[in-house]
Amino acid sequence: MRRTNLLPISLIFGSAATLGVPAALAQQPNKPADTGDPVVEEIVITGSRIRQDAQGFANPVTTFSSETLAQSGKTDLADFLAQSPALLGSITGDLTAGSNPGFGEVGLNLLDLRHLGVDRTLVLVDGRRHVAGLAGSAAVDVDAIPTDLVEAVDVLTGGASAVYGADGVSGVVNFRLKKDFEGLTVRGQASRSSQGDGDNRFMALTGGRNFAEGRGNVAIAYEYSKDDRVFDQDRSYLRPLSRFDLAQNQDDLGDDPDLPDNVPYNDIRYADSSPVGAVDVDFDLESDFEGNGNVYDRGFLLENSGGFTQGGSSTQTNGYQGDLFPESERHLVNLLGHFDVSDSLTLSAEAKYARTRAFSIAQPSYDFYLLMTPDNPWMPDVIRDSIVPGGAAIFFEDPDTPDGVIVTRDNFDLGTNGEDTTRETLRGVLALSGAVSDNLGWEASYVYGETRSRIVEANNRFEDRWLAAIDVVEDPVSGREVCRSSLDPDADSALEGCLPYNIFGTGFRDPRAADWVNTDSVSHTKVTQQVVSGSLSGDLGDTFKLPGGSIGFAFGAEYRRETSDSVPAQEIQDGLTWVGPITPSEGSFDVKELFAEINLPLLTDARFANKLSLGAAFRASDYSTVGKTNSWKVDAVYAPVESLTFRGTYAQAVRAPNISELFSPESTTFNFIVDPCDLNELNNGSSTREANCAALLNDLGIDPSTFLPSNTPQATVFTEGTFGGNRNLSEETAKTWTAGVVLRPEFTPGFTVALDWYDIEIADAINTPEANELAELCVDQPSLDNPFCAGIDRDPDTGYVIGFTVRPDNVASFRTSGLDMTFDYQRNTSIGDFSVQLVGGYLDRIEFVATPGAEVDNDLGEAPMGSLGVFFPKFASTLDVSWIRGPLTLAYGLSWASKTDRFTRETLRGDPDYADSRFFRVKEKWDHDIHGSYDITDRVNVFAGINNLLDQKPAFGYSSYPISAMGRYFYAGAKMNLGGSAR
Structure with a gap:
């Protein structure tokens, strides 16, 4: 599924009210359904401006109550809503941490209804539009909506644009706020994972009073929430020796159909790179020394795997992930x-001020093939003595290039x-x-x-200062190490104030030099x-x-x-x-x-x-x-x-x-591109990929049968490209229909069944592919005569991708359909009040067509490895069981999703032995939650709970699917109502 990128610079389960509220997201458990004759009340419903009977409303609307939100233990609205099958694709904090987000996106929480993209989900507050949280986008950051002030959340699909305007082609999420406060309410909560991290502190105060003999009401609400960062290495199963990823089977380089092409390897590293510097003295693009002078251990080279090794001196790949969850802090006043x-x-x-801060560590800067000359006094003698005369001039194709070595380095010591x-x-x-x-x-x-x-980009390296700082020579007067530019004002990188930086090894970091090189x-x-x-x-x-x-x-x-x-x-x-x-x-x-x-x-x-x-x-x-x-x-x-x-x-x-x-103006960006015409990738796309790649490479005079950029270091580096907007875009148009039935059997009071089918088809959809998708879409269309190929630039001599241009266009289409199911039963007995709700979603199709006439990309049931936040289980459901007796409430919740395919249909269709069949499927999601609360007095309530009770972990090859890496999570808190109420 090609989802709309966040380029800033990139529930339908039943009827209104209780019909279709997902389990564990059910209505207030201590208010069981009235099983007597219904009272018809005309109200304004989300999806209409006409006052009418909610039970007779044509659009299926799901309502989540404030009580359920509080009992979920969630203090973040996106985390809470993303449990429901219709909003599974929402972007939560773990998807905007570490190396995942783009410029300005860290910490965003955005809702995605029906997996059709955050810009196609219209978010309202009390039926009115809310300003976007991301520059250039229409997507609302729900972190700016106060959690404790929410009375209910309504989710609707079908006909939303006719009532509320554009952006709601997939539906509407409407947050209804509480009104008419009287008195003061205080709620506090603290949470922590079983790993002893991921702490959350939450506090909310709401006070109000009536005036003018009840004709008016005024209220003020303050909310504070703080979440701690969680680093990916804080989870043992994500550390190098414990984490396994699939890579080319080194016993199957000849593609034996009886052997899987890809098998699990742990301790995967970037070939010929190192945090202490990987030094190549003979310019054969195979490292010979570490920067500290030790012999470089290349480890076990994983051929045909895009430049990776197992073990050795190279940089571990998971060092580039950064955080699993960002640090965040919110202050909201309403x-x-x-x-x-x-x-x-x-x-x-209404007046609101929200201040949210999010911080996350990503990855270090890195360098490929830095030329270091032998007059650098920090160069170890063993490296200096191994320099090949004339090698640099040949490598850089410039006879004036001085002798030296090339260094590839991951600069963790410079500052991440x-x-x-x-x-x-x-x-x-x-x-x-x-x-x-x-x-x-x-x-x-x-x-x-x-x-x-x-937006503060921390430790953002000045490129000219970096090159000046690492070009070090010995001062002939003082004998000290200095920047060449300090002695030679005509040097290529002459800059005033330069402080030398030692890239040969680690542990020599001069904080002053790092501060001179970096900026925030x-x-x-x-x-x-x-x-x-x-x-x-x-x-x-x-x-x-x-x-x-x-x-x-x-x-x-x-x-x-x-x-x-x-x-x-x-x-x-x-x-x-x-x-x-x-x-x-x-x-x-x-x-x-x-x-x-x-x-x-x-x-x-x-x-x-x-x-x-x-x-x-x-x-x-x-x-x-x-x-x-x-x-x-x-x-x-x-x-x-x-x-x-x-x-x-x-x-x-x-x-x-x-x-x-x-x-968006044209700007420069960098992406790591896996060439779809690589021999190892030909079977991972459409049925036309192999023929299109052959035609493309033959036109360049290159033999397609030997094209293996994944084995060439020059082709496995980040590629420079551009992206920008398109002022000639037109609107997207969607046709949507829903059909449903609601059953309230008279012979079983308190029991409701709601079944609703939905079908959404979007034409002229705006598609903004990522660089990798652009390269794939070029050769996966019926022919090479398509707008995507115009955006890919290949070297005429090697055929490698050397540039790309990304722009949006009205060329795509989407279609999705499915069934929402709700079973709700509530019963009052002499031993307490019971409530059971089961809500399910069946995804019938989720399809994407890149251009008219192109092959349909059917993503149903897939969760492709490497595609962050892209997963489409066929079935998903939530279950909630609660029991209330007097001041005591006990509840159990379950969030479940069916198994998904680890690889796309296109991959397995072209390469049935791509991996061992036991890796074809990703395990189900089983998120068990328990909650308990007790009214100490009529004004004081204490509560506690455990989310992910059985501590399910992400699947092999993933860091956040089918469940987040937070793990088992404990929370406890108290609520005091110091007189009064709110409606």
């Missing part, structure tokens, strides 16, 4: 209030790179609402949102959002009354403007440092919209029609970027009897390209 000016006019306001990002979110809402009559109401609102980010580069981004909207809603009363009741309607207009600015540090803009160059970017758009909605209650309480209604919605939009678009929805609800309801929707949704996709 001010809420409303006042009834009169019986027909209400003023409401990291990112420290502080995001400040401001959001204000001012709204007026009122009633024109008993049947007609109105609302007008203004929303302003702003996210400012301060500070960049800034700013995103703003303004929304002005007004609407009228109500019903026609008795004027145009249908047999089922009054016709409901809503219509209105909305104006929205969004801007995004990104200003990298000057040294990054100028390309002077390890990170960069990155060009400043800015962009904006506005959209004017008209919308309307109608609900036709055709029949109520009729024979064979307890309820029959039809509905429709339409939205016309005019974007400053893509012009006019239309979204619409039609729906129907039919209940032949009270206990059985059928429902369905059919809709067209749109997504306009975001600012980054449109306006």
